[in-house]
Amino acid sequence: MNMQATPGAVIQAASPAPPPFLSLKDALSDEQRLELVEYWRSITKRKWVILLLGIAVAIAAGAVAFSLPAVFRSTATVLIEPDKNKVVKIDEVYGGIGTGREYFQTQVEIIKSRDVALKTIEGLKLWEVPEFDPRKDKDDWKAKLKQAIGLTEPEVEWTDEKLARETLGKFNEALDVAPVRLSNLVKVSFESQDPALAARVVSTVAEIYVNNDRESRFKLTQQANQWLQDRVVALRQKLDASERALQAYREGQGLVNLGGSAQAIDSQQIANITQQLVQARVRRAENEGVYKEVLAIRNAKRDDYSSVAAVMRHPAVVEAKKQEAIAQQKVSELSQRYGFEHPRMVAATAELNAASQSVATQADAVATSLMRDYEISRATERQLEGELANSRGSVVAVNRKEAQLGVLERAAQADRQLYELFIGRAKETSASNDLQTQVARVVDPPVLGGKVRPKEMQIIAVAFALGLFGGVLLSLLLDKLDNTLKGQEDAESRLKQPLLTSLPILKGSDRKQVMRLAADRPDSMFAEGIRTARTSVMLSSIDSPKKIILVTSSVPGEGKTVVSTNLALAHATTRRTLLIDADMRRPAVARGLALPPGLKGLSDLTSGDATLDDCIHVLEDSHLHVISSGATPPNPTELLLSQRFKDTLRTLQERYDIILIDSPPVELVSDALVLAPLVTGTIYVVKAMDTPYQLARKGLVRLQRSHGTLLGVVLNYVDFKKAQKYYGQYSAYGQYGYGGYGYKLK
Structure with missing residues (x-):
């Protein structure tokens, strides 16, 4: 081993980086993630807020609903009979009224027409009813606002006609005319705050429609009768003039009987010639293709007509081909028994040549015959065309006279037909009664209507449902916008790193002694979480018996120093452990562990102002050795980058089994990035329900880019009761209840 290598290089060579971590959630398919369960947890987490929101919306909607005036609806049923027989059957003359669904839909639109509405308004003087009075609109808040800003409108002179027109809009909003499906019935309904008024309006609308229909039919009949009488006189005069002109033309042209034998003979002759011409053109067209093929072969000075189907299908050619095939077969049979010089073979060959020559001769003769047929058919066609032209010229004059006579x-x-039709309709109309049968009638008169709105309970129920729905959507939206880490599965899924342990949120006295809680309260959930992290550290890089562990976080306040000190205390019970406070800008280890002030520390050791023994301090009541940060230097990063620090770290690694380094947060300074390549692994502390996972992921990526090895994540400040209840996060601490083992869930 090269002794000049850095400690980090030695550790990394002995303990290769673990394979990329795959969280449990990533290993599951999309169908297995049970998103509906997550939605349900989001709802139950804020169920009381959602319920209160639904109740508040329902109360507000109920207050509005009960303040609205009651509206009543009255309905009448009108029967329209479009197929009923009419007394005066003159529909064909003046266009008719029509039948079928088009007629029915037309009548429905007539009931809703402006004329019927204005007559109803004027008949009942609806403008005197407060809810329809258009004069009230001139005193509403819009008018007052215009008056306040100086946009005053001129005084309106109200007349009955103007009042009726202004009332028309509200009247149409309250009126409903709906056809009944698959019937000739129409439901006429009207809504009003006065049920008696609603019944009167419906009755008046139906009555006005029926009267209008009767009057329009009567007027139409009278107009049609007068028009028929006038038309009959004019048509009689026109008929007399037409008959006189026809007779004068016949006498002038001598066409007493144009359907004689001369015209018949000429017509028959033209028909025969035309038929023959058609046949000649067909024959010429059939022969023209063959003619072109044969002519092309002869122009090319070739004798092979095998490509001309008409030649090869001719019986003479077919017979010659048959003889040629027989001769060919004979030659083939003899060639297997005799040589080419044998007399029988010579004779067979001569027969084959003669047969082949016969085929060529017959094909040439047939081709010549087909060309002759084409020339004959073409001459015949031209002759017939000339005869047809001559025949047509002889009857042109007769045809002209016939055309004029036909006109x-x-x-x-x-x-004559038009005159007879009109005279019949005129006599029928004159002899008929002037009255028309009724085609529309009220079959179900209106009664005092029931209340249609507001439906207070329905409005309250719908508002309550909408309030609940809005609360659910808001809850889901808040959870979607929440980018913090809530539990184990969430941390592993979003950070893509293994979770070493989850530490509970501390309350009461535990917060005061948090720096030594793992040693002072070994039966607590916090201590158990620290021991879990200790086990994970010991199992990582198992080939390296001596480990240097870096503890850092994204930002201050996530509890990295608490994790460092407690994890060091947990290791100190079984191994030689050293805790180094490398956060020389905001040191917290010495103060948290109640070390005496002014102790020599890491800055003094690295700068050469103190020896190693001067800087190592033993924590009271434990086996933990501590190197505090020492005096605050002006350049902490440069000290960590120095060779002296690397040599010191190598020396310490030989003396201790576990070295824990508490470093500054990654997002504030680069100290942790400098230390990461020098250590065995890095523990990243994240504060639950507080640190955005994007920020934590960014810090992890920066550590990886600095060639650091990540051991995993410690999720701190976890509210296990809340996580288990709202987020489905189960742990040994909360699921099985450590109270039965002497532990107590805070």
């Missing part, structure tokens, strides 16, 4: 005949026929 006149259709005009006369249309005028």
